Amino acid sequence: MKAGSNLEKVLTSGHFAVTGELGPPRGASVEAVEKKAGYLKGMVDSINVTDNQTSVVRMSSVAVCKLLVDMGLEPNLQMVCRDRNRIAMQSDLLGAYALGIRNVLCLSGDHNKFGDHPQSKNVFDVDSVQLISIVKKLRDEGKMLSGQECEGVPRFFIGAAANPFGDPFEFRVTRLAKKIDAGVDFIQTQCIYNMEKFRKYMHIAHEEGLTEKCYIMAGITPLKSVGMARYMAKFVPGLDVPDYYIERLKGVEKRKQAEEGIKIAVEQIQEIREMPGVAGIHLMAIEWEHKVPEIMEAAGLLPRPKVD
Amino acid sequence: MRLDYPPNVRIVNVPCTGRVDMLHLLKAIENGADGVYVAGCHEGECHFQNGNLKAKRRVAAVKEILKEVGLEPERVEMFHVAASDGPGFAAAAREMTERIRRLGPSPVRGAAEEDPLWEGGGAEAMST
Amino acid sequence: MVVAERKPIEEILAMVADFKKVLLVGCKGCVTVCCAGGTKEVGILASALRIARKKAGNPLEVVEHTLERQCDPEYVDQLAPMIKENGFDAVLSMACSVGPQFIAKKYPIQVFPMLNTTFIGGALEHGVWAEFCQSCGNCIIHNFGGLCPIARCSKSLMNGPCGGSANKQCEVSPEIDCIWHLIYDRMVELGKVEKLRTVFPIKDWSTSRDGGPRKIVREDLKL
The missing domain is CATH 3.40.50.2300 (Response regulator)
Incomplete structure (x- = not known):
């Protein structure tokens, strides 16, 4: 065991793992965190806590992770390179570990131009691949980037993201390999809708032996409506929503679209479970946390395994 | 052709409207012209390939500056009139003079009331 | 310039x-x-x-x-x-x-x-200029096919492209080329794409403005 987190235990014991996602509130409300977390309790093996996603100011991901720890849930701390330099990153990592946080997901971060403070100065001192190497050095060498020995070593289970649908496609698996070289233990992918392209990506990754070197969890985001599907297709860079899903949602009446969206997600999960090299799913029910139990039930992924 | 055009238009000859500089237009306004317009060839018919298109962009840039300093951008304009088109030239002169009359004297000249000779706009035309 | x-x-x-x-x-x-x-x-x-x-x-x-x-x-x-x-x-x-x-x-x-x-840049055509350099004080562009990811990637990624690269455009704006896509194409063209397989190490920014205002002293040129 590298970190001994629940997520690591579930993955290493060979179970099909499921992670959820929780977006912190735009404010200081603990109740808002507890409400969302309540829907995820017992439903997933670990909960990603986003780090000011889409560059919108939200409650600190470290603080929300700590609230989850206090609720008996396992958090997965997302950390982006946009807002912190290497000093702040290492400091927050040490603090997060001290608070009982055991998983960390290393991300570049959405550009600040998209958020609610487009006037801000960004940092990008290191990139996501380099951040992985920082977390690994802290864990495996017990040293900071400076070479300074840590008084108390933070042992994280290290994650990163991958987008099989970004361009250039031919380089996407190579970038995954770079993240593995840097020291990543698990990967959560961008939301998958184009199953054919994902299958191709996984096939190459599997052929290159990468699925032996890290756990790959497929990103699933249920579509709430045809409007959401169109928005994702049109406005989210690097997302690939095939027309047939849009057509399918369009084919059902409006009040039944959510139900159809969940049906699609469940079908995707079942298809993904059969793909070689996929170790689990990362279920991002964006502002739809209360539907997670229903999706998990329908996908036959309950109850979650208890591994010691 | 002995066509009439308003007498308050002063013509500045240039070899091609491509020679017209933003400064020519601005200096005219600065020195009290109520309006300036450039009469160039029709698009696609410049003897020097695209002089008239360059002039058109410069006129647009001067309009922007006039807006920025609080002057009506309509005080400068680009017209496309063939070199052989006398009636077209006279029509442009009349149109510009009418426009300037509507806008009134240039506030840059200062006291228009001290200018009893103002009778509806002195315009400078730059023409090929 | x-x-x-x-x-x-x-x-x-x-x-x-x-x-x-x-x-x-x-x-x-x-x-x-x-x-x-x-x-x-x-x-x-x-x-x-x-x-x-x-x-x-x-x-x-x-x-x-x-x-x-x-x-x-x-x-x-x-x-x-x-x-x-x-x-x-x-x-x-x-x-x-x-x-x-x-x-x-x-x-x-x-x-x-x-x-x-x-910015420090050059003319793409008459009347159009673009940024090419961020004067980081330690040029590394030879590692990227001669293209600068520090100045020209919106996130200054040294191990790009990020997940927002689509159709050779940056996620920040369709007006911005994804420099990492161009770096990839260029390295393929040069037959050196395998060089991008190696993790590019964390950069020392002390030569950049982050090390404080900079000064160059050339004794050989002093009068």
Whole structure:
């Protein structure tokens, strides 16, 4: 065991793992965190806590992770390179570990131009691949980037993201390999809708032996409506929503679209479970946390395994 | 052709409207012209390939500056009139003079009331 | 070169609102090449300011002058007689922001920047300039097919492209090329794409502005 987190235990014991996602509130409300977390309790093996996603100011991901720890849930701390330099990153990592946080997901971060403070100065001192190497050095060498020995070593289970649908496609698996070289233990992918392209990506990754070197969890985001599907297709860079899903949602009446969206997600999960090299799913029910139990039930992924 | 055009238009000859500089237009306004317009060839018919298109962009840039300093951008304009088109030239002169009359004297000249000779706009035309 | 663009005239008019006579100084260096602050642009700005102030019934005398360069003391020194004798209320510099600072250092008179110094770049075509360098002080572009990910990737990624790269465009704007896509294409073209397989190490930014304001001293050139 590298970190001994629940997520690591579930993955290493060979179970099909499921992670959820929780977006912190735009404010200081603990109740808002507890409400969302309540829907995820017992439903997933670990909960990603986003780090000011889409560059919108939200409650600190470290603080929300700590609230989850206090609720008996396992958090997965997302950390982006946009807002912190290497000093702040290492400091927050040490603090997060001290608070009982055991998983960390290393991300570049959405550009600040998209958020609610487009006037801000960004940092990008290191990139996501380099951040992985920082977390690994802290864990495996017990040293900071400076070479300074840590008084108390933070042992994280290290994650990163991958987008099989970004361009250039031919380089996407190579970038995954770079993240593995840097020291990543698990990967959560961008939301998958184009199953054919994902299958191709996984096939190459599997052929290159990468699925032996890290756990790959497929990103699933249920579509709430045809409007959401169109928005994702049109406005989210690097997302690939095939027309047939849009057509399918369009084919059902409006009040039944959510139900159809969940049906699609469940079908995707079942298809993904059969793909070689996929170790689990990362279920991002964006502002739809209360539907997670229903999706998990329908996908036959309950109850979650208890591994010691 | 002995066509009439308003007498308050002063013509500045240039070899091609491509020679017209933003400064020519601005200096005219600065020195009290109520309006300036450039009469160039029709698009696609410049003897020097695209002089008239360059002039058109410069006129647009001067309009922007006039807006920025609080002057009506309509005080400068680009017209496309063939070199052989006398009636077209006279029509442009009349149109510009009418426009300037509507806008009134240039506030840059200062006291228009001290200018009893103002009778509806002195315009400078730059023409090929 | 240093690429700059003129400030909005409204902003400049506010700067000079209380003045009657100013010296507007252009620069024949980079800002002449990028058509922001050369003799021509000095003339246009001076004319625009005069028009605005005449219209307001509060004329502004604008004396125009353009120096060889404003980033060398020997040229800035040439302003001495003009400033001494003409009773200017202020100097308006149309150079990159080095110019007004050099003038301010030399003369006890208020100096105002007329340009926004924008980036180190080059012309893509007539009238179009783009950023190419962020002066990080330790050039690494040979690792990326000669293209700079520090200046030209919105996130300065050294191990890109990020997940937002689509159709060779950056997620920040379709106007921005995804430099990482171009780096990839270039490395394929050069037959060196396997070099991108290695994790590029964390950069030392101490040579950049992050190490404090920088200075170069060349003893061999001192007089």
